Amino acid sequence: METDKKNDVRTSTIRRDPRLYQIASLSTLLLYGLLVLRFEISIRQIIVTLTAAQLTQYAATRLCKLPAFDPKSALISSLSLCLLLRTDSLAVATLAAVITIGSKFVIRWKGKHVFNPTGLALVIVIASQLGWISPGQWGQVAWFGFLIVCLGSLVVTRAARADMTLAFLCFYIGLLFVRALWLGDPLTIPLHQIESGALLIFAFFMISDPKTTPDSSTGRLIHALLMSLAALYMQFGLFMPNGLLWGLITCAPLVPIFDRVFPGVRYDWSRPTAGQKSIPTPLSIPLQLQRRFS
């Protein structure tokens, strides 16, 4: 960032940084969950999670000698943790927050972190039976409200990785409907299956993290398809309750391979770009919007 344009850049960053919008929508959802849906999370756990995440981010910033401390990504990750992770122990909440942020700095490949930070922490905590996710905690009202907010976020922020989100949702929901049609189930069943706040958090906030998605749009499209297949297999083949999460984590190590096969432009939060288009696809429509924006 050039010093002479510093102030200009700062104001425009606030306007264009999609993370601010994400923070606002996640916070609102958490408040609604606490007050109306009675999420089984204490205020103490929220404070501990958010604090531990910021401290880890701060410590890592200093240790890795990064130019500036940026609390936004850590806040999004820790808000997602609060929405998803349930545990009886504050120590586990702290551990999850530390793993979330720590993994970004420790598990890296060619300058990008490999795993989605929140996803990795959740998988570790669940696998070690220290905590759990309540996939059924969302009510219909909350889901529809949150869906609108999430879709709104695509429009308002022109999120850089909207193609990833949309592709994943199309594949995942499409396959759920195909399964229902094959089984001869009423369509209320797949509709009921997608009515999960966790699905929206995965699709709009975790899967779309530019730091853990392939750089090129072709890579992202293939990755989205593989992730949907993995998630559905875990859910209906292995009968695992959190198929989405496991799908996300197991497919993460493929990202460096996609980046090698389909190279693209690396993402920078202050300059949202969609990466280089390798092959034109119908999903490139939102990408055009972003070009204009940056």
Added chain:
Amino acid sequence: MRPVVIPVFMVLVGLLLWSPDASAFCGFYVGKADTQLFNKASEVVIARAANKTVITMANDFQGDVKEFAMVVPVPTVLEKDQIHIGEATALKHLADYSAPRLVEYFDENPCRLALPESRAMDLMSKLAEAPARLERQRSLGVTVEAQYTVGEYDILILSAKESHGLETWLSENGYKIPSGAAQVLRSYIKQNMKFFVAKVNLTEQSNLGFTHLRPLQIAFESPKFMLPIRLGTVNADGPQELFIYTLTKQGRVETTNYRTIRLPDAQEIPLYVKDAFGNFYKDMFSRQVKRENERGVFLEYAWDMNWCDPCAANPLSADELRSLGVFWQEHARRTGKGVMPQAQNVFLTRLHVRYDAAHFPEDLMFQETSDRSNFQARYILRHPWMGTDDCPAATAYRQQLRERYERQAQTLANLTGWNIGEIRKQMKIASLPAAEGKKWYQRLWED
């Protein structure tokens, strides 16, 4: 960085050490709400550890046992020794042990007690064939995988290729299958489920001398932790009531595809509810169901099987738990000589669901969580102190009684949807010696 980080870490450590007040239960157990309160109620006990599952199924079938038949989709073909007849008494004990309960407290003489009366309140934090028939079977695509007589039941394990064939086979063999079941059967067939079909063997039943139907138990290994409810919704007139008790090693069980909600607990309700606790619980449950738009699964009890407080019934013995499918307890059983055998490592979750096809399109899917915090649906009666002593504390105590009654009336109205006027009448609030009519400002400036 150090000067900032250290204080913040201290805050974090402080937060970690900050634990909620240790809460203990007090009060005397006075009543429970029976599962018999509900019509068309089925009870299912699922004992599960790793992928090993034992399901005990009981329903309140009332009518001619000749008419009784049940079709349950199961994940695997069951051998004869995977099917067993359970004991209704153990299930009844489990239901009583975990029932929503009523406790009562008695206020003490405020003159002798310097502590504020609110002190007494504590809140707790937290369920073999003729050739012609064989031919017909084959043409319908139905295979009888196994056929057993267990206790008073005739049991068939069927697998099918095609739902209409199965539907036809079942009707031809005297099972009343509601129209529309074929679609659901087809879905289960494609998911490679088998069908456990039970009818009452009248000869066996009269030989055994049982007048009621005993619960059926099946044991199998499968990663599927679910309860098929879809067949039950096909032709049901109105919603059905289901109590699910899970016995697990690790912790509380919840549904993953429906919201699991805790029933309101530890609420103070008017004294007269003591004689109408059954009605209170029924109406309160119905209201909670409506509040959740008829889509919720309700948690009524979550507790470590070793104890209870207050106890609606004694904890189940290791033998009783074993009869309900707890298979991981052999050692505990042998060591418990002389003393009452303690059930170790069993966590009970009791879930209550009112379901119909419109609101519960999918089968119930479960997961076991690592949550071992206790929860019980408990309601409180507080008897006022009726003494005649006179002291400033007694005056203050009498003044706040009316407010307390009013609060209880509102809680009751809010929980059950009962008419508040009627509640006040029942409580005789109007005839109370009253709060003396003194307003807060009058009390402020009185001498």
